[in-house]
Amino acid sequence: MPPSSNRTTPKTTNLHPIYTVTNIQNKVRILDWTTVTYSSWVKLFKLHARGYKVLNHIDGTPPPNSADATYETWAEIDAIVLQWIYGTLSNDLLVRVLASDATTYDAWTKIHDIFLNNKGSRAAALEHEFTNLTLTACSSMDEYCQKIKGLAEQLTDVDNPVNEKRMVLQLVRSLPADFDMVASFINQSSPSWDMM
Template sequence: MPDYSNKTSSTINIKNVVPLVLDLDRVNYDLWIELFETHCIGFGVDDHLELPFMKPISSDPKDKEVTVDQKEWNKIDSIVKSWIYNTLSQSLLQMILKKKSMTYVIWCDLEDLFCTNKENKAMQLENQLRNIVMGDLSVNDYYTKIKAIADMLDNLGAPIPKRNLVSYTLNGLTQKFKPITTTIQYSKPFSTSMEARSTLVMEEQQLELDHSRQIIPAYSDNSSLPIIILTEDHQQPRNNRFFHNNRCGRGGRGGHDGLGDNLMLSYPLLRSFGICNLDIPTVMFSRT
């Protein structure tokens, strides 16, 4: 009789060795099945994932060995089945749960469920990848999104050719990356996905650096025009550190040219407009 008592234990936390949740939306069946089968083989219970060969239970009281063997097998089978249940998403568990079913039956149901619409799902994902756009994502986030879709296609047995993956990536970039996109497209030999990613990351960093260095002076398009300010004050302080008074008109302080008698350059005011470093005359008129 096989010794089942040392094969496995119900106290094992399956989530420590299969650290993912099987879900229809994530298309992670191939990865899940690899981890789960590896765990079962390590504990010597992978025979519960196959069609079991069972000896008929004898009614002869003398033949107790077969009865004990069957009970022990059922015990281990329940443990392996509980491992499966504990690695399924809630929605998938509700779809797959069956009372008093053997592990092998649940195992086959999962395979049928994930493989039935395999081709349709692969077509949907490939179309999604072909039309992907960067939007407001960073280069790293954009590539993470692309890799997630490419990995799902790999899990479905429909891997994207490397050259196509680079082309889809470049097609979805924003306008600011167009110059470097052309460089990557015509590089020889053709860039791999990782090489293109490195190039785009460096380009993104350079663009951010250039943007931070840009200085946009206020009124740069009309820097030669004076700024005219109308004030009620007739008497401006002669030696104020914020103002500088000049005479306006041929008559000196008392003269008038029809423009008033105050020409003032206000540095705090210019600073408020962000143009204190520009050589812009500021004319101040007095109301009479």
Template sequence: MGKDDDTSSSSSYDYHLDLGVNNIKNVIPLILDREKVQYSNWVELFECYAHAYNILDHIDSKTPKLTDISDERLKRLDSIVKNWIYGTISKDFLETIIEKGAAAQQIWDKLKNLKDQLANVDQPVLEQKLVIRLVSGLINTDVDIVAAMIQQM
């Protein structure tokens, strides 16, 4: 009774490496946040870890999906990957990207978009571009001749 029961229950439960990960912060020591933007380093660590545990397909659409596991197992793995993401980002980022029912790939893409938006915020603008922007707003006003002359400079 005992031996047969153990065999049948273990064969119905597939073990995947990432199911054994208890604390993702032990292997990804960076916390992604707005103040100390380390997106490239964080992504490198995360992708290396995902590749090592054969779950890169959950965050990289170019990686072929596993086909030899059940839908239930895929959902479980996806939840694990989402928890890894959630566990390695700041509360501020978490509140921005969390979405009930979203797949890990969707969360990953949201983070990438957020990173792109934040990168544009701190970009310096050349003085010449600022002047041209300001002057373009003067066209079709009383000083449009002056504005046109400045734009041509």
């Protein structure tokens, strides 16, 4: 018996990958000025934006014209990506970025400006903190190393990169006398930061 011509093939709709994300905070950590640096947050956010096919919402690609048939879908996706941004900001940053009728790109550039405006004074403050950081100011060696790495990343964000050798020297320079033998070994072997 031939197949019935009355049967219709169900329509398949292509669901945009963004609709599969249930909690962006499981993927991108909260940008809070200290624990998560701006550069780390940007790297994670861009990675997920690329993976979920929404990089065009943060890279300056112009939106479709409002008369375009794709505009409503674009606007809906943009609102979701904007929610991702708002959901990954600390409360004090959220207050500074939150705006009515903002697009994702508006929020993205505002965050960029918050972190990278006044580079000179920010770099000076970070440099002071970096050079004056000591192990005794931290609760553990692990915390000390994390703070050095975090400050180095923040300095890189403001166009004052800190190379690995300088990070190792900073670590060794402010170790207490109890660590003289270890410091001497580190100075002689010049290990990379990842070997520390």
